[in-house]
Amino acid sequence: MNNIKIERLKKYKAVRFKVLGLLLMVSLLSACANKVTVVADIPTPLVEKVPLNVHMSYTDEFKNHIYIENEKSRSLNSLNFAQAQQDMFDAIFGQLTTLVDAQSVSKDLTIEPEILDFQYTAPAETKLKQYEVWIKYRLKILGSDDAKVADWTIKGYGKTPTALLTSATKAFNSATNIALRDVGAQLATRFAGQRKIKALIDTKSGSQNSLAKNTALDGGESEDEVLEKAEFYQQQTENEPESANESANIEGGEDSE
């Protein structure tokens, strides 16, 4: 009888160790995000369309970009946000402008985004209870004759507190989405106000006055309102908050870096 009891006790202990080991392994695995694929969650921007026909040009490198972590000790193995970033650019410029094919005769601009840098931090590295993501893009803006109109360097930042999330995968997905959303917000609010773009819009519309008349006919806005709006865009560009200073520079024909 005693032997049977001892055997049962041994079995019970073995099972308990296995369960504890499994729990420990699961908790360790949940702290690492091996391969993360980001799913875009960018709302449709509430902005008025500018009278420009834009072709979005995505290089193969951009379309297939996957961030691969070379440091084995870090939290992430790879982060695939290729489709998410393409969805973001399509959502923003699709609402802000009229998207056309590369061969379209009515094409005014070609915009080719390029990833300049991607960085991240995780709680295991910083001892802070948050995941952070930085993404830096350069937008090459070309005219209808494919001549360079401008380069626009823009950065996005996303941060997610750990308290809200159940896994590192969700945290990286959320922080990357917030960073993409940040990039999209800057594009949507500043694109039409940028000097070169604004000049192009004015040129295409003939003059600011004719634009006012056309808009008044289309949307019921008065000439004064349109001029006021143009002034607002100008002010917005001039009065960027300090935190945004590092985020956007557009220089005609030159790399702003």
Added chain:
Amino acid sequence: MKVPILRGVKTVNNFNRITKILTALGVALAASACTTINVDHVRLQDDISLSKGDAMVVLGRHQTPEIQTEASLVACIGGKLRSGTTDIRIIPEAEFVNQFYPWFEARTAPLRPEKLRKVMREPLVAKKLNDLNIKYFVWVEGSTERTASAGSMTCSIGPGGGGCFGFGTWEDTSDYETTVWDVDTFEEVGRVSTEAVGTSYMPAFVVPIPLLAQVEGDACQGMGKQLVEFFSRSASNKLKTIK
């Protein structure tokens, strides 16, 4: 044969004594794990006009990496206003920010009422705000941070089981400021400031017993109550008081 029985009785007696001591300790600490709140309220405009069908939105400030108001607190204040009102709609932060993307993002949200006026010059934004009947913006800025901690605790696990021993204590401080903007006049009409300090304890004798001070929750309760009172002073609205 008697010895094991006597030992058993002694063990039970000891266990009862330890249980009583732990219970007394727990009760004493639970009584002391409380929060001190200080709520200041400034009313800049007496005429707060809210009527049936009007809406308000409660938004958190996130303009820099350092200023990150907790979404949980913003939702909590929204909930307090919602439960304290009958005919006023409180639009959830995430829903509002998505509908008005990109104008109320961390980087683009207006920091002053005059900036809101400029955003409202966007025809689509103005139309949507009008359609939703939004009358007031309630901005919440601040955070809850750990300001002190002491004590130590050791946990171990072995073939015979595991347990923790020790004692830990920490202090959390909430510092929030809520500003209310009138969408029609583009003016700040009120301000509620809250500072809450709470100490939590965690004694551990085999099992850790957390005696937590709900600092953020208490700050939300204080601010929420004050905001409901702020809006309920208007004769035209239909607000009831939070109990």
